[in-house]
Amino acid sequence: MIRLGVPSKGRLMEQSFAWFADRGVRLTRSASDREYAGTVEGVEGVALVLLSAGEIPRELAAGRIELGVTGTDLVREKLPGWRSDLIEVAPMGFGHADLILAVPECWTDCRTLDDLASIARDFRAAHGFRLRIATKYHRLVRAHLAAHEVADYQLVDSQGATEGTVANQTAEAIADITSSGATLRANGLAVLDGPPILQSQATLFMARAATGPATDAFLRRLGLDGTKGL
CATH class of the missing domain: 3.40.190.10 (Periplasmic binding protein-like II)
Structure with missing residues (x-):
């Protein structure tokens, strides 16, 4: 199962959901704003994990999520030597x-x-x-x-x-x-x-430890190449 971390509220969450929807993957938060859970439609084997944008760099580096949407500023501030842990898959065009x-x-x-x-x-x-x-x-x-x-x-x-x-x-x-x-x-x-x-802008990052056929297939589903940051 690929765990995808997305900001849990506000405009960043809405724009992230729209970005994935444009690529045929529908992310939906649970009906309650108090629940940090949701669903993924349009692709198999992917689970949505809702976190604060500031938590996502740490969770990626720790291997608790495989992919995550967060700001480039947060990754560079929170993770010294971040390139050894993460791959910058794609800038997403919002959150500038x-x-x-x-x-x-x-x-x-x-x-x-x-x-x-x-x-x-x-x-x-x-x-x-x-x-x-x-x-x-x-x-x-x-x-x-x-x-x-x-x-x-x-x-x-x-x-x-x-x-x-x-x-x-x-x-x-x-x-x-x-x-x-x-x-x-x-x-x-x-x-x-x-x-x-x-x-800075919102960017899709991948944990280096998560590289493999499953994540590669998901990124291709999004029209992306996850190997370019290797």
Whole structure:
């Protein structure tokens, strides 16, 4: 039995269901929103497992599901060396978002990472502690800042409402996922110039340990080639 992990609620679930339906596989959640169970029609030997998008990378890596739909940002953040455990089968064309760095709009002299590095040095000298960046993407942000020689900062963990941390004075800057930037602007934040830390979208992943005739046949049923990431 192939276990297929799909986000358990919201727009990601709906768009995932639509993506599979377009390929002749109908996924249906149980009648109760409190039940994380569902059915698969149009193909044999596949079971639907409903999970939060954040759980799916871990479940894939642990071998508890064979295939899963989740964001590229979550895989890269949660699984160091993820390529040794997972195969990126196919981007799915929805759930687009950029992982960005944003600072207060009133920091008119901070528009690039070089500006941020300079401001961070001055901030530490002036305040006696490092400039705080609120994020839940510690691994990705730390690697990005190291690559651009930004050193005088500290990461503050934020698992929700990250855009509000600057106004609440628990951070001076943020690194977060955004699609339109409207929430950032509403909170008086401006995205630093340059490419984002990561461009993310919903993607179908497969556990490397799950490669074999059954998963290959299912992926062919979807019009995909599961061996291209090997």
